[in-house]
Amino acid sequence: MTRDAHVPDHTGANSLQLEAVTKTYAGVAAVEAVDLDVRAGEFLTLLGPSGSGKTTTLSMIAGFTAPTSGRVTLNGRDITAIPPHRRNMGMVFQNYSLFPHLSVGANVEFPLRQRGVGKAERRRKAMEALDAVELGHRADATPDQLSGGQQQRVALARALVFEPALLLMDEPFGALDRGLRERMQLEVRRIHQQLGVTILFVTHDQQEALTMSDRIAIFNQGRIEQLGTPEDLYDRPASHFVATFLGESTVLTGTAESGTLTLDSGQQVSVGGHSVTGPARLVLRPERLRLDPQGAPGPSLGGRVRDVVYLGADRRVEIDTEAGLVIVRLSADVAAPRSGDLVHVHWDPVDAHLYPAA
Amino acid sequence: MNTVTRARPPLIVWGAVVAVMLTAPTLVVIPLSFTSQRSFRFPIEGWSLQWYERFFTESRWVGALMTSLGVALTAAILATIVGTLAVIALGRSRIALGPVARGTLMLPIVVPGIVVAVGVFGAYLRWGISGSFLGLVLAHTVLSIPFVMIPVTTALRGIPETVERAAAVLGANPLRRFTQVQLPLLAPGLVTGFVFAFVTSLDEVVIAFFLQSPRLRTLPVQMYSSVTVETDPTIAVASSLVLVISTIAILVPRLVANSRTKRLATLTKEAAS
Amino acid sequence: MTIPARWAVLLLLPALAMTGAFFLVPIGDIIVRSFTEPVVGLQVYERLFADPTTWRVLGRTFATGALTVLLCIALGYPYAYLMTLVGPTMRTILIVLVLVPFWTSLMARTFAWISLLQRDGPVSALLAAFGLPGVTLLGTLPGVLIGMVQILLPYFVLTVYAGILGIDRRLITAAMSLGANRFRAFLQVYLPLSVPAVIAASALVFILALGFYITPQLLGSPQESLIAQVIGVRVERLVDFAGAGGLSAILLVSTALLLGIVGLVFRPILRALGLSRAEVRA
Numbered sequence: 001m002t003r004d005a006h007v008p009d010h011t012g013a014n015s016l017q018l019e020a021v022t023k024t025y026a027g028v029a030a031v032e033a034v035d036l037d038v039r040a041g042e043f044l045t046l047l048g049p050s051g052s053g054k055t056t057t058l059s060m061i062a063g064f065t066a067p068t069s070g071r072v073t074l075n076g077r078d079i080t081a082i083p084p085h086r087r088n089m090g091m092v093f094q095n096y097s098l099f100p101h102l103s104v105g106a107n108v109e110f111p112l113r114q115r116g117v118g119k120a121e122r123r124r125k126a127m128e129a130l131d132a133v134e135l136g137h138r139a140d141a142t143p144d145q146l147s148g149g150q151q152q153r154v155a156l157a158r159a160l161v162f163e164p165a166l167l168l169m170d171e172p173f174g175a176l177d178r179g180l181r182e183r184m185q186l187e188v189r190r191i192h193q194q195l196g197v198t199i200l201f202v203t204h205d206q207q208e209a210l211t212m213s214d215r216i217a218i219f220n221q222g223r224i225e226q227l228g229t230p231e232d233l234y235d236r237p238a239s240h241f242v243a244t245f246l247g248e249s250t251v252l253t254g255t256a257e258s259g260t261l262t263l264d265s266g267q268q269v270s271v272g273g274h275s276v277t278g279p280a281r282l283v284l285r286p287e288r289l290r291l292d293p294q295g296a297p298g299p300s301l302g303g304r305v306r307d308v309v310y311l312g313a314d315r316r317v318e319i320d321t322e323a324g325l326v327i328v329r330l331s332a333d334v335a336a337p338r339s340g341d342l343v344h345v346h347w348d349p350v351d352a353h354l355y356p357a358a
Numbered sequence: 359m360n361t362v363t364r365a366r367p368p369l370i371v372w373g374a375v376v377a378v379m380l381t382a383p384t385l386v387v388i389p390l391s392f393t394s395q396r397s398f399r400f401p402i403e404g405w406s407l408q409w410y411e412r413f414f415t416e417s418r419w420v421g422a423l424m425t426s427l428g429v430a431l432t433a434a435i436l437a438t439i440v441g442t443l444a445v446i447a448l449g450r451s452r453i454a455l456g457p458v459a460r461g462t463l464m465l466p467i468v469v470p471g472i473v474v475a476v477g478v479f480g481a482y483l484r485w486g487i488s489g490s491f492l493g494l495v496l497a498h499t500v501l502s503i504p505f506v507m508i509p510v511t512t513a514l515r516g517i518p519e520t521v522e523r524a525a526a527v528l529g530a531n532p533l534r535r536f537t538q539v540q541l542p543l544l545a546p547g548l549v550t551g552f553v554f555a556f557v558t559s560l561d562e563v564v565i566a567f568f569l570q571s572p573r574l575r576t577l578p579v580q581m582y583s584s585v586t587v588e589t590d591p592t593i594a595v596a597s598s599l600v601l602v603i604s605t606i607a608i609l610v611p612r613l614v615a616n617s618r619t620k621r622l623a624t625l626t627k628e629a630a631s
Numbered sequence: 632m633t634i635p636a637r638w639a640v641l642l643l644l645p646a647l648a649m650t651g652a653f654f655l656v657p658i659g660d661i662i663v664r665s666f667t668e669p670v671v672g673l674q675v676y677e678r679l680f681a682d683p684t685t686w687r688v689l690g691r692t693f694a695t696g697a698l699t700v701l702l703c704i705a706l707g708y709p710y711a712y713l714m715t716l717v718g719p720t721m722r723t724i725l726i727v728l729v730l731v732p733f734w735t736s737l738m739a740r741t742f743a744w745i746s747l748l749q750r751d752g753p754v755s756a757l758l759a760a761f762g763l764p765g766v767t768l769l770g771t772l773p774g775v776l777i778g779m780v781q782i783l784l785p786y787f788v789l790t791v792y793a794g795i796l797g798i799d800r801r802l803i804t805a806a807m808s809l810g811a812n813r814f815r816a817f818l819q820v821y822l823p824l825s826v827p828a829v830i831a832a833s834a835l836v837f838i839l840a841l842g843f844y845i846t847p848q849l850l851g852s853p854q855e856s857l858i859a860q861v862i863g864v865r866v867e868r869l870v871d872f873a874g875a876g877g878l879s880a881i882l883l884v885s886t887a888l889l890l891g892i893v894g895l896v897f898r899p900i901l902r903a904l905g906l907s908r909a910e911v912r913a
Contacts, residue, residue, distance in 0.1 A: 062527055064632070084526040085535075097524035110538075114529030158528065168527075216490040373713040376706050377728045380784060384735045386743045398746040400753055444646040450632060451639035459643050463650055468886070469658070470842020472859040473879040477657035480664070480872045500654045503646055522632040535632065561736045564844050570865070578738045585742060585849065594746075597739035608734045 015040045016038050016061065016166060016198070021070030023056050030056045032222040033070070037198065038166075045201040045209040048219030049245075055170065057219070058202045062168055063087050074165060086116070090159030090197075091168040096151040096173055104130070104154050106141035106166045111162040120159050129157035132191070149180045153187070160197065169201045173208070185212055210234070218242050240355040243283040250289075250326045253357060256280040261354065265323040269299035270351040272349030279357040286316070286329035288351035300346045301326060305337045319345060361478035387601065391594035398589060413595040424600070429491065429566075429576060433498035437555040438548060440499070441506030446540070449514045450522075464504045471564040474501070479568040489571025497569065498559040505558050514540075514548025550611040557604050563605035615618035661876030662883075668873035675877040684861075689881070692858040695775065695847075696840035700833045702780045703787040708829065710784075711791040715800070716836065734868045741778060741849050747852065748774045775851040783839055787832045794828020834893040838886050858882055 018036040022029060031053040038044050046054035052205055059065040061072060063084035067347055072080045079087055090111075098107050108126040113146040117125070133153040143151055152172060159167055169188070173181040189212055192199055203209055210230045211215050217227045217239075226238040237243035244251060254263035261271045261282055271282065294302070303321030315336050317328045330336060386400055394404030412601050413419045441463075442458065447453075448460055466474065482488035517540065540549075563578040567614045570579050581593045634642070665675045679685045700745040714725050732740065747754050758766045768774035798821060806816035844859035851857075856864070858878060865875040 015623055062523075064526075083530050083531075084523070085529050088529075089527060091524065091527040093520045093524060095518065095520055097518065097520040099521060099525070099539060101457070101539075110530075111528040112526070114534060116529075155524075162529070326369075369709055369716075372709045373725070376710045378780060378783070379706070381728055381731045383743045383747055383781065384731070384740050385740050386746055390743075390746055398749060399751075400746050419912045424695065440645040440649060443642040447634065447639040447642035451634040451636060453636045453639050455643070460648060462655070463646055465656055466650070468838070469654075470844070470859060470882060470886075472842060472844045472862050473658060473882060474654065476862055476872070476879065477659075477661045478662050480652065480868060480875075481653075481657035484660075484722070496649060496653045500650050503650065519632065526632055532632075532638075533633075546899045557734055561738070564740060564863075567862075576734065581738045581742065582669050582849075585745065590772070593742055597736065597742050600736040601739050604734050604736060 014272060015075065016200070017073045018057070018061070018073075019073070020062060021057070021067045021072065023053075023060060023065060024068045027246040029222050030204050031060070031067075034222075034224055036217060036224065036227070038198060039221070041196045041198055042214040042274050043199045043201065045203060045216045046219060046288065047203060047206060047209040047216050047245075049204055052219035053222040054202050054204075054217075054219040058168055058170055058200065061166075061200065061227040062091055064067070064090060071225060076093040088162075088164050089166045090164040091164070092155045092159050092170065092172045094151070094171045096143070096148070098151055098153050098154055098158070098173075098195055100143055102142075103139065104141050104143065104146070107143065107154060107240055108139075108158045108161050111158065113155060113329075114212075115245055119190070125161055126157075129161040131188070133157045143282075148176055149184060152176065152184060155189070156191070160191070160195065163197075165198070167199045169199060171203055172201075174203075181208075188212065210246070218245060220245075237283070237353055240281050240283065240357075243353050243355070248286060248327060250286070250324075252284070254280060254282070256354060258309040263323050267301065267323055270349055270353050271299070271352065276340050276354050276356050281355050281357050283353040283355065284326070284347060285351065286327045287314075287330040288347055289326070290339060291328065292347045293328070293345040294344045296344070298346050298348060302342070302344050305339050305341045305343055307339060321345065364586060378399075384601065387594050387597035391598045393591050393594070396589060396591065398591065398594075404428060409591045409595045413594045413599075416592070418575070419577075419596065420579060422575050422577040423596075426560055426577040427576060428467060429495055429498060430556050432495045433502055433559040434552050434555040436495065436499040437502035437602075438552045440602045441503045441551060441555075442510050442544070444503070444550060445507050446509040448467045449511060460507075463507060466501045467504045469560075471525055475565040475568045478565060488569060489574050490613065491557070491574055494566060494569050494574060494576075497565050498562060499555075501562065502555035502558045505554035509550040509554065513544045513550075517543050546611065553607050553611055557607055560600065560604065639715065658879070659791050662874050662880045663876070664873045665876035665880055675749065675873050679874065679877050679881070685878075688802045688856060688858050688861050691855060693842055695772070695779070695857060696837045698772075698776055699779045699783060699840045700837050702776060703784055704829065704833065706780065707832070708785050708791060708825075711788045711795060712825075714788075714792050715795060715798075716776060726789075732781055732785050737782070737845060741846060744774070744781075744850055745769060746777050748777070770849060770852040774849065775847045778846040778850045779840055779843055785837065790832035790835055791825070791828045793876075794831060795825045798824045803862060805910040830893065830896070831886045838889055839882050841886060 014040040016036075018034055021031060021034045021036075023031040027336055034053070034057060036057075042166065046057060048054045049146050056065060063079070063082060067080060070080075071078055074087070098104075099110065105123070105126055108129055109122045110123075112122045112125060127136055127139060130139055133156055135150060135153055135157070138146065138154075140149070143154070146154065155172075176184060177272050185208060188199070191197075201209075201212065213230060216233055217228060218225045218233065220241050226242045228235055228236075233242055234246050237246065240251070243249055252263055254261045254265075255278060256262075256271060256276045259270060259272060260268050261280060262268050263282075269282070273342075292300070294300075301321040301323055303319040303326065306318040306320050307323070308318075309316040312332075314332055315330045317330060317337060319326045319328060328345060389402055390398065390400060391409055392405050392407070393399070393402035394406035394408070395402070404538075413423075444459070444463060448456055461575075474497075479488060482493050487493040520541060521543075522535055525535045546596060561578060562576075563582055566576040566579045570576075575583075575597055577583060581596050584590050584593050649852045657780065666673070709728070710725070714722055717725065719871070732864070746752060748767070749755075750767040750769065752767075752769075755765075755767055758764075758768075768777065800821070802820050802824075803813070803816045809812060809821065842859055843857060844863060847855075847857045848860055848863075853860075857880075862875045862878045865871045
């Protein structure tokens with residue numbers, strides 16, 4: 001799914017920077033020396049497993065948590081010490097957090113009320129925002145009368161009604177079922193393209209990140225392992241962690257020396273120009289593998305097909321090789337093997353990623 | 359886990375006996391207030407409204423009722439305010455003082471009334487405020503604070519912290535968060551706490567007894583004095599009235615615990631699932 | 632949203648200041664007086680402990696408390712157990728009924744008992760019908776016990792109920808399937824598991840019973856005063872704050888010791904029963 005380059009450029013306006021931001025709790029670093037430069041109008045996702053520091057980072061951007069060290073700047077202004085209610089950011093939470101005692105309309109008017117907007121103007125803007133998420137007709141309902149998806153749309157309207165500098169989204173679709181989640185993802189993308197607002201999105205769902213983001217920052221143990229476009233991260237993972245976090249890959253371990261990897265299981269495969277020496281991990285993306293005849297050039301592994309799963313546009317083939325289980329994705333127009341067949345898995349050394357083993 | 363199994367007859371009978379023992383005796387005071395004799399004899403002999411007349415015409419009785427209501431109302435208001443502030447401080451901050459403060463504020467429940475009464479009496483004598491309205495109000499307030507803190511703490515726990523975070527990030531400063539978000543959501547708990555404080559003060563005898571003066575006599579103290587000195591069925595009138603007032607007061611939160619609490623409950627349940 | 636420490640302390644201040652000034656200080660004051668009036672020393676306590684009346688009163692108070700606990704167990708345990716057996720509607724009714732004493736005025740209730748327990752009153756008539764003629768309970772220990780039990784039963788029932796809610800009644804069925812009859816099963820399986828709840832409830836009732844003043848004053852006889860009444864008399868008649876302070880200190884220390892002992896005893900019992908519960912499940 002390609003992303004169009006239509007992202008309005010506000011030339012430095014509404015851009016956020018994190019400089020060496022660190023957060024420690026009792027000597028343990030939840031976030032360690034994170035540098036981040038969020039471009040105006042972009043959709044940036046903070047992706048990572050739970051405990052990786054992405055939520056803490058968002059919390060520091062919002063102002064709920066104070067960094068132990070480092071700076072947060074917005075539009076060139078140091079906001080590190082500024083409390084949340086003066087940072088002019090919109091935020092959407094996983095559990096919607098609508099005010100139960102207020103109607104939907106009053107909920108959306110809330111941020112405008114804090115900013116001293118007059119009653120008539122408030123109403124107008126709130127209705128506009130609700131219409132944008134197609135819930136204008138429910139302005140007088142109370143949150144408990146709405147479904148989860150509807151509540152989240154109201155939360156979105158509420159977060160955007162005052163045209164904030166930044167929209168923060170903290171795993172907003174975690175509580176929704178899959179179909180609804182996908183619809184909301186598209187809705188948010190639409191809003192992003194329409195308004196051009198800078199969005200900072202936190203999730204642990206890599207599929208979600210790949211779908212929605214202009215850029216992704218992958219968090220691991222408090223640090224950003226890699227920052228780049230989805231294509232960058234997927235095709236050129238900078239580390240073993242990134243390679244295995246995104247997508248499904250086969251990982252083979254062994255010892256590398258001058259262009260050859262001797263796998264733990266004994267076989268040797270050429271790894272081309274990789275300069276890694278010593279204990280190493282080879283990461284193979286399933287789409288980059290082919291089932292060629294035995295004699296074909298390039299590194300290969302032989303094995304027997306364990307299972308073939310038909311996935312519509314392609315097939316997922318599990319192969320038991322001498323080096324272990326290998327996953328291959330074949331497009332539908334290539335001849336499919338059958339369970340039990342003897343096959344040879346081939347790949348181009350360029351398509352394989354080699355990393356030193358820790 | 360615990361299925362509804364058959365309860366055997368002996369157990370049911372025993373339960374019924376206990377239930378009757380708990381509730382029925384108190385109801386005796388109501389018919390007693392209508393007796394035509396100057397006695398506490400039950401069942402009553404003859405019906406009359408003379409004791410009601412007495413109650414509402416004799417200044418010592420009506421005055422005592424007014425004093426009680428005044429003290430209870432004032433103490434309840436004070437206790438609700440300071441108790442709520444304390445609950446918010448304890449529930450939304452992490453200070454070392456926290457557990458100690460909570461324990462201290464809850465102490466009045468466990469300390470026997472007589473100890474508090476003689477202590478306060480002694481202190482008030484020294485400070486020269488024994489027999490003063492304000493003195494009694496303050497003593498009752500302190501006694502009522504725990505009864506405010508319990509329902510308000512429960513209510514505060516029912517507000518998800520992200521609701522307050524949402525309010526903050528959307529632009530509400532701490533004061534506005536309190537008035538526009540926390541307070542409306544705490545309201546049912548506040549009402550319950552207020553009622554508990556009111557009933558606690560209304561009913562309190564021992565401290566009020568020791569702090570009394572000719573001008574400061576609450577209804578329970580008047581009843582206590584009356585019953586030890588004479589056989590005056592007006593006390594049955596007083597008892598009935600207090601019974602009715604307390605019952606009405608207790609029912610108020612039930613009615614106020616309205617759609618708002620239900621709404622909040624539905625939302626928190628959804629979000630947690 | 633976390634409140635910074637400065638503000639939290641500010642919010643706590645009014646409540647703490649009031650509790651300090653109108654509760655802690657006065658109680659602390661009379662206790663201090665017990666050590667300093669007329670001169671600094673333990674003479675107040677020497678006097679109190681040398682006086683046989685003090686011991687008699689203490690003994691009587693503890694005995695009354697113990698009897699109250701026993702009555703609460705007899706009346707309240709089955710009630711609490713019944714509460715776990717019935718459906719939701721009935722349970723709510725039972726809870727409301729047990730809470731009625733909570734909000735009905737203490738004076739009203741005590742007065743009701745005065746009327747019921749007096750000479751030739753309905754209770755005397757009832758007892759006569761059961762073969763005990765001419766018995767008046769007003770001014771006697773049983774009379775006081777009746778009043779105290781009515782007041783303390785709600786505390787007992789609710790505490791036990793909260794504690795036994797977690798016991799799985801299928802354990803009784805399991806025991807019965809292994810050969811025990813219903814009664815045996817209840818006795819050897821359910822009852823032991825409910826012991827911690829009963830202990831907690833009993834401790835609560837006992838501690839509260841120690842401090843009773845109005846009930847024994849109005850339903851008992853002056854010759855059989857409890858410690859709270861003695862404290863009251865000291866101040867009311869003798870204006871002896873030091874003595875009252877001393878007795879109060881003794882009362883408070885007994886309460887604290889009791890809480891401490893129950894706490895210490897509780898944990899091993901809980902642990903032991905936790906083990907046996909796991910064994911029974913296995």
